[in-house]
Amino acid sequence: MKPTTEQQLPHHLRQRIRQGDISSNTSGMAPGYVQCNLVVVPAQFAADFQSFCEQNPKPCPLLAHSLAPGDPSLPSLGADIDVRRDLPRYRRWELGHAVNEPDNLMDAWQDDHVAFALGCSFSFEEALLNAGLEIRHLSEDVNVPMYRTSLRCHSAGPFAATMVVSMRPMSPADAIEAIQISSHFPSVHGAPIHFGDPQAIGIANVDTPDFGDRVTVNKGEVPVFWACGVTPQVALEQAKLPLAFTHSPGCMLITDKTNKELSLD
Amino acid sequence: MKPTTEQQLPHHLRQRIRQGDISSNTSGMAPGYVQCNLVVVPAQFAADFQSFCEQNPKPCPLLAHSLAPGDPSLPSLGADIDVRRDLPRYRRWELGHAVNEPDNLMDAWQDDHVAFALGCSFSFEEALLNAGLEIRHLSEDVNVPMYRTSLRCHSAGPFAATMVVSMRPMSPADAIEAIQISSHFPSVHGAPIHFGDPQAIGIANVDTPDFGDRVTVNKGEVPVFWACGVTPQVALEQAKLPLAFTHSPGCMLITDKTNKELSLD
Numbered sequence: 001m002k003p004t005t006e007q008q009l010p011h012h013l014r015q016r017i018r019q020g021d022i023s024s025n026t027s028g029m030a031p032g033y034v035q036c037n038l039v040v041v042p043a044q045f046a047a048d049f050q051s052f053c054e055q056n057p058k059p060c061p062l063l064a065h066s067l068a069p070g071d072p073s074l075p076s077l078g079a080d081i082d083v084r085r086d087l088p089r090y091r092r093w094e095l096g097h098a099v100n101e102p103d104n105l106m107d108a109w110q111d112d113h114v115a116f117a118l119g120c121s122f123s124f125e126e127a128l129l130n131a132g133l134e135i136r137h138l139s140e141d142v143n144v145p146m147y148r149t150s151l152r153c154h155s156a157g158p159f160a161a162t163m164v165v166s167m168r169p170m171s172p173a174d175a176i177e178a179i180q181i182s183s184h185f186p187s188v189h190g191a192p193i194h195f196g197d198p199q200a201i202g203i204a205n206v207d208t209p210d211f212g213d214r215v216t217v218n219k220g221e222v223p224v225f226w227a228c229g230v231t232p233q234v235a236l237e238q239a240k241l242p243l244a245f246t247h248s249p250g251c252m253l254i255t256d257k258t259n260k261e262l263s264l265d
Numbered sequence: 266m267k268p269t270t271e272q273q274l275p276h277h278l279r280q281r282i283r284q285g286d287i288s289s290n291t292s293g294m295a296p297g298y299v300q301c302n303l304v305v306v307p308a309q310f311a312a313d314f315q316s317f318c319e320q321n322p323k324p325c326p327l328l329a330h331s332l333a334p335g336d337p338s339l340p341s342l343g344a345d346i347d348v349r350r351d352l353p354r355y356r357r358w359e360l361g362h363a364v365n366e367p368d369n370l371m372d373a374w375q376d377d378h379v380a381f382a383l384g385c386s387f388s389f390e391e392a393l394l395n396a397g398l399e400i401r402h403l404s405e406d407v408n409v410p411m412y413r414t415s416l417r418c419h420s421a422g423p424f425a426a427t428m429v430v431s432m433r434p435m436s437p438a439d440a441i442e443a444i445q446i447s448s449h450f451p452s453v454h455g456a457p458i459h460f461g462d463p464q465a466i467g468i469a470n471v472d473t474p475d476f477g478d479r480v481t482v483n484k485g486e487v488p489v490f491w492a493c494g495v496t497p498q499v500a501l502e503q504a505k506l507p508l509a510f511t512h513s514p515g516c517m518l519i520t521d522k523t524n525k526e527l528s529l530d
Contacts, residue, residue, distance in 0.1 A: 172459050179441055180448045180456055191445055195437050196461065196487060222461060 010078060010254045014086045017254075023088045023103065025250035027122065034188070034259055035252035036063060036117035037229040038083060038090075039236070040105070040245040043069035046114040048157025052235060053116065055154035059163050059231035061119035061187045063257075070111035077255035083115040089248035091233075096240035098233075101248045108245065119188035120229050120252055121166060123259040127181050133174050136215040143250065144168070145209035146228050150202025151193070153231065158239035164230040165193065167206060169217040175224045182226065184264045194225040201225065211249070275343060275519045279351045282519075288353045288368065290515035292387065299453070299524055300517035301328060301382035302494040303348060303355075304501070305370070305510040308334035311379040313422025317500060318381065320419035324428050324496035326384035326452045328522075335376035342520035348380040354513035356498075361505035363498075366513045373510065384453035385494050385517060386431060388524040392446050398439050401480040408515065409433070410474035411493050415467025416458070418496065423504035429495040430458065432471060434482040440489045447491065449529045459490040466490065476514070 006012055010030045016022045026035055041049050046069070053060040064074045072084045084105040091098050092108065102108065121144070125135055137144045144166045151163040170178060175195055183191035194201050206223050207214050211230055217223060236244050247253065271277055275295045281287045291300055306314050311334070318325040329339045337349045349370040356363050357373065367373065386409070390400055402409045409431045416428040435443060440460055448456035459466050471488050472479050476495055482488060501509050512518065 172461050172465070176444055176456050176458070176460070179444045183445045183448075191441050193438065193441070195441070197437075197485070200437070200485060220462070220465060 010256050011080060013254050014078070014081065017088050018082070018085045020103065026088060026252045026254055027250055030254045031126065032258055032260070034063070034255045034257040034262060035120050035122045036077065036255055037120050037232065038087060038245070038247040038253050039116045039118065039232050040083070040113050041241060042110070042243065043112040043114050045158065045239070045241055048159055049116060051156035052153070052159035053118065053232070055156060056231070057186070058190055058193060058227035059153065059229065061189060062116060063119050063187060064117045066114045069114050072109060072115065074115065074117055077117055077253070077257055079256075081253070081255070083253065084109045087247050087251050087253050089251040091246045091248045093236050093241065093244040093246065095242065096237045105245055117253055117255070118229055118232065119262070121189055121226060122252070123188040123262055124182040124185040126259055127185065127263070128178055131177060131181055133170070133178055136169050137213065140215055142213035142215065144212050145206070145215055146211035146230055147198075147203045147206070148210045148234070153235070158241070159235040160238045161231055161235040163193070164211070164228040164234055165201070165225040166212070166228040167209070167223045167225050169215065169221040169223050171221055175222060178224060185262055186264070187262050189227050189229070192224050192226050196222050198223060275521050276345060278519050279343070279346065282353050283347070283350045285368065291353060291517045291519055292515055295519045296391065297523055297525070299328070299520045299522040299527060300385050300387045301342065301520055302385050302497070303352060303510070303512040303518050304381045304383065304497050305348070305378050306506060307375070307508065308377040308379050310422065310504070310506055313424055314381060316421035317418070317424035318383065318497070320421060321496070322451070323455055323458060323492035324418065324494065326454060327381060328384050328452060329382045331379045334379055337374060337380065339380065339382055342382060342518070342522055344521075346518070346520070348518065349374045352512050352516055352518050354516040356511045356513045358501050358506065358509040358511065360507065361502045370510055382518055382520070383494055383497065384527070386454055386491060387517070388453040388527055389447040389450040391524055392450065392528070393443055396442060396446055398435070398443055401434050402478065405480055407478035407480065409477050410471070410480055411476035411495055412463075412468045412471070413475045413499070418500070423506070424500040425503045426496055426500040428458070429476070429493045429499055430466070430490040431477070431493040432474070432488045432490050434480065434486040434488050436486055440487060443489060450527055451529070452527050454492050454494070457489050457491050461487050463488060
């Protein structure tokens with residue numbers, strides 16, 4: 001899967017987002033290219049947040065961060081990237097609460113802000129689709145179901161969280177293939193962390209996700225659970241920083257890096 | 266894991282087997298080296314048997330075969346190999362029935378016999394152990410439990426079979442790791458073919474294996490099923506050849522090829 005037109009290329013999409021022409025979910029845009037979760041924290045918390053990511057690479061696969069406080073570029077992901085305005089929608093956090101969803105961070109950005117870009121499941125989902133596997137929430141055209149679990153992440157400074165996971169129901173044979181494929185993408189959550197009994201990881205009922213939407217689980221299928229990029233948002237809830245920003249769910253940073261570059265193959 | 270003494274090297278063990286000094290199961294011998302299942306059929310059935318293996322690579326991973334009818338060497342697996350006397354025990358098949366278990370094939374070998382060496386699970390089990398995973402039948406010091414399934418293999422000439430699988434119970438997290446590791450060894454059965462509900466693949470009860478021994482399945486564990494090298498013996502039952510030979514279960518051909526050479530890593 002590759003963009004077939006100039007309009008589908010990452011830098012072009014970023015320009016249109018920057019100009020306010022695109023304000024929607026970026027799912028399915030720039031096929032073949034990596035999209036990222038964004039977290040912005042004040043410099044005094046940056047080392048702890050980086051440590052939190054490094055200790056919890058499955059939910060928080062760190063792909064890039066600001067070269068210096070206040071620097072909104074991420075050149076390793078795209079020469080022209082400006083994290084203040086290249087995402088369609090952001091989420092502003094104050095004292096652990098999401099307070100609003102601005103279109104850009106131009107006014108809010110401060111000279112001590114540090115941006116972190118984390119891998120997202122869109123990359124391995126593309127590889128699963130390319131292998132002919134069905135991804136239920138895509139078939140049903142809803143958001144992936146996500147759940148809070150009892151799996152405790154390693155803490156770093158004020159950052160602590162139990163892991164959030166996403167779920168994709170599959171037959172055992174498809175799950176075995178999906179495990180093999182996603183394990184080749186360690187920088188975008190990698191292999192699943194669990195399958196089968198939801199209660200074993202503290203999920204009471206797969207039909208009532210904490211985030212996203214319910215999907216159908218057919219007879220003979222098992223729920224397969226991957227570490228999820230919503231986990232850092234739970235860490236922000238716990239950390240209660242005076243100010244922080246993330247992307248708004250589904251409104252990701254589209255980068256120039258290809259999914260193929262992230263694969264171990 | 267590597268042999269620490271000259272006595273543990275494959276060519277030395279083959280010499281001792283050939284001299285009749287070793288007549289036991291070869292499990293655990295020559296750590297780090299590939300052991301093989303053996304199948305010997307008359308030349309008129311060799312092309313069909315090769316086709317059967319090639320069409321069913323998970324249960325029948327073909328590693329080597331005779332260069333010509335009557336040739337008992339397999340130089341790609343070891344310069345000095347003589348398949349007529351380098352295994353501790355053989356099984357003689359007549360019209361689909363195992364009739365006895367000779368110590369060697371020196372008298373029985375005919376100038377139209379063709380030998381096939383197939384990968385065996387010892388190789389990926391070593392990799393699982395090296396990763397710190399528990400293999401229940403090894404912990405409990407019994408043979409791996411094996412089951413006839415309803416999974417139909419592709420047929421070739423007189424060779425037809427439903428797949429035989431081996432089972433190792435694991436926690437979901439360990440199963441995910443085992444899937445990743447064993448997938449790197451496609452020439453020794455590769456990734457599992459199923460996990461969870463045994464009845465989905467035609468197994469009535471995991472506590473009553475068709476071959477090998479029962480093992481404990483703890484609460485929270487799922488049975489994980491791999492394609493098994495006993496499958497070609499089922500194909501021999503079906504094919505009802507006038508004469509054929511295999512290794513006796515557990516009494517394998519120890520080769521000079523290392524497990525590492527078989528890994529995709």
